[in-house]
């Protein structure tokens with residue numbers, strides 16, 4: 001069927017996995033199945049997989065690609081924050097490759113791309129009710145402005161949000177293209193592309209509640225790993241990476257009492273050993289082959 005997604009840092013992921021033994025891996029973000037496929041091949045089919053995605057279409061496409069390994073794979077259409085409800089036994093590895101796939105971005109009907117003439121959508125899970133169209137046409141000025149500031153790190157958040165609110169009183173903002181043209185009109189020449197990118201990213205994060213889901217997922221993931229099991233997370237922007245980094249740092253700590261306190265009274269135990277003191281970045285050749293991988297960061301921790 002030819003749907004493609006370039007899976008980032010496949011070799012780096014493999015370097016944290018023992019593919020010689022029979023192990024179980026949760027692929028929390030199946031996408032087009034690229035990582036699961038590469039691990040299946042590297043382990044010559046010895047691995048079992050529990051694969052999650054909140055995008056039903058992606059699961060169907062991945063299923064086809066992974067059909068040679070179908071005996072070893074179970075699929076779950078749900079948000080990865082719900083992982084715990086679907087897993088009975090602890091696993092050896094959990095992988096999350098965050099964000100959206102090339103398939104979702106380039107499929108204009110999904111309304112993620114700012115060149116799309118389709119309705120603003122951006123739902124990864126099409127069964128969800130909230131979409132970008134509702135947010136753009138109904139959220140109040142302060143809400144919109146805060147979303148652009150907090151999730152898009154957009155400096156002109158108030159100006160853009162005000163312009164959106166003004167324009168939508170004349171006519172509903174229906175398509176991605178309409179929104180990006182409108183952002184162009186109220187941005188300086190220099191910041192046009194940047195502002196559209198930031199606004200679209202902010203909207204996507206809000207529609208899919210991405211940061212809260214990530215926090216919930218990370219919290220649950222630790223209780224699902226066997227001792228020495230590994231959590232591997234690839235993030236694509238600083239908001240995600242900060243959450244992953246802080247979570248791993250906190251989980252590694254053996255005590256969270258104030259430094260002025262003489263004796264520990266918190267009972268906090270370290271639950272994770274960080275294996276990547278600094279995040280791993282894609283190598284030069286990967287970046288030149290797939291420029292959009294340049295913002296990827298991989299962090300890995302091992303359960304205690």
Ligand SMILES: C[S@@+](CC[C@H](N)C(=O)[O-])C[C@H]1O[C@@H](n2cnc3c(N)ncnc32)[C@H](O)[C@@H]1O
Nearest residue numbers: 007029031032033034035053054055079080097
């Ligand atoms: C970057 S792609 C993963 C690509 C995949 N690793 C591959 O090699 O083909 C991210 C995928 O995660 C899914 N996703 C993002 N957030 C999710 C969440 N909270 N729960 C479940 N799936 C999620 C998206 O729908 C998308 O298909």
